[in-house]
Amino acid sequence: MNLEEFPERVKNDIEDQSLTLLEIVKDDIVVIGGWAVRVLAGKKHIRYTLDIDGITPRENLPKIKRKLQNLLTRESDWGTQFYQRYVPQVDITNKEVMEAVEQVELRMEISEPRIKEFQSHHYFEFDLSECESRKIRYHNKPEVLTVKVPSAEKMAAVKLGLPADYKNNFDAAVLLQMSDIDRVIQAIKENNDWSEMVLRRMDKKIGRAKDPARLEHALLINAGITIREYVNKLKYIKDQLKEG
């Protein structure tokens, strides 16, 4: 069963419980990944993930492990994944939903503030001192959770250098819509040789966004993003990066 098919109250409960985990370490990490895009973009970002990705200085990791000691851990490619089985706090009577819910894990992956490229030495380093505070509302609690996230420009810069799949392409388009392009270019240039990664993946991102047969083309249009506008922004970034 797809999470989409869960009753609304179950979905809300899963999200609330994920946020409760995040609340434990909210002052120690900066949220990146899908949740950061979601927090930055709000309703414009209809693609989101349950997994929470966070970054923190290396010296903070032992402290976070202590704080999250009730959770199970597994080492991942990027850092440490903290997780626990989801235990519903709402009544579920439907057998199919019950079975599906048993597979749900609440996960939080925390790593150093570096997004590394798998096949090469390239990386993007977040400056943890340059973050924004954003609020997330719980569904079933009146409290508001304040988390730290990188700026939209920084997130866009990262997404542009990541693989050109439909998720990254869609995220990049949403983030670019709310970014100052020149600050995106600056963020790319400031980071190691991230511009090489961005340039390497730019043609694919442009080609896939323009191709009506591709999934992201349809998703972008459905989200109200003008393909030509997005492609022009990508081309501008490409030209600026080529000029050095």
Added chain:
Amino acid sequence: MNVRSAVLSLLSIRPHQIQELIEKLPYSRPAIYATLNGLTGEGLIEKRRERGRVIAELSDRYEAQKLREIYIKSLSSGIDPDILLRESTLKVWRSISIEETKSLKEIKRSTGLSYNWVRKIVGFLLESNLAVYKKRKPVLIVMNKNHEVNKLLKRYTSTRKEDLRIYYSGTIPFEIISETPEMLEKLLYQKIDEGFSIKGTGLLVRGKEKLSIMESTEKELTNEESFLKKIETLEGVEDLCIRLIESEKIDYDKLLELAGKRNMINMVGCYLDILNSIKKVVPASIIKKFMKNISKRRTIFLKPLKRYGKEGWEKEFEEKWNVNLYLDIGAIRHGMGSI
């Protein structure tokens, strides 16, 4: 014909003022009003006011529009739509097939209706030419595949198979729906107020939430057929096939057999091997089975990405599986991240 069918017959031809229906049909005013109210409640008809008169018309829902076609075609073929659309008639009609002959006893068994009832309904279907004799003694019948009413009924009564249930560790802003043309036609009516696109047609309708990407298939696809269809697309390789594997609903022996028939063994085996090199998601014995059946004919894997060239990691897999690879390994890794 009962009041309901009579009202639907007239409304199938054109919208009518309620007063007009009362004047034209040989039923009482209360009976017609009650029928109209019932049909409105079912969503089959809508009433609107025009110059002080109330007009009744069929609604724009799929069921209503299909009923209109069935009524018109049945009436013009001399078939009583009232009898035709009764639950018991449809039960018998569903139990008859185009390919296989059926005896009255077999129909009785599969419908649970009494023998006499089956005999009566079969008589109606034969008289209407919706079914034809294969043998008269004992009676063996088949469905008349050329009859227009049969084709319409098939569409009207088709139901969607249960969706492939896959758990996603997050939500995605789209759903891919692969269905037969009959089913897609039905879905078009349901999705008209949501966002949808139909693959291969260029039609994209914006919606506020999830986008339905519909693709037409000749028949209902099995999970393995779905996998083979998706593996030739970018989003399939980078996401959807991974989710299918994650769902553990793939029968790898069936997949191997199908891939063999379609000359896709090298491609599928290579793909599973690549996934396993990132994270063990397929038993090694399966990869070995594909390896044993490898074809000498070299294939291109993901041609749409050919123009972007290779990335440098491909050689080992290309040599092992006799394929030309144009996959984006980073995107596949990203797709596997949620497993």
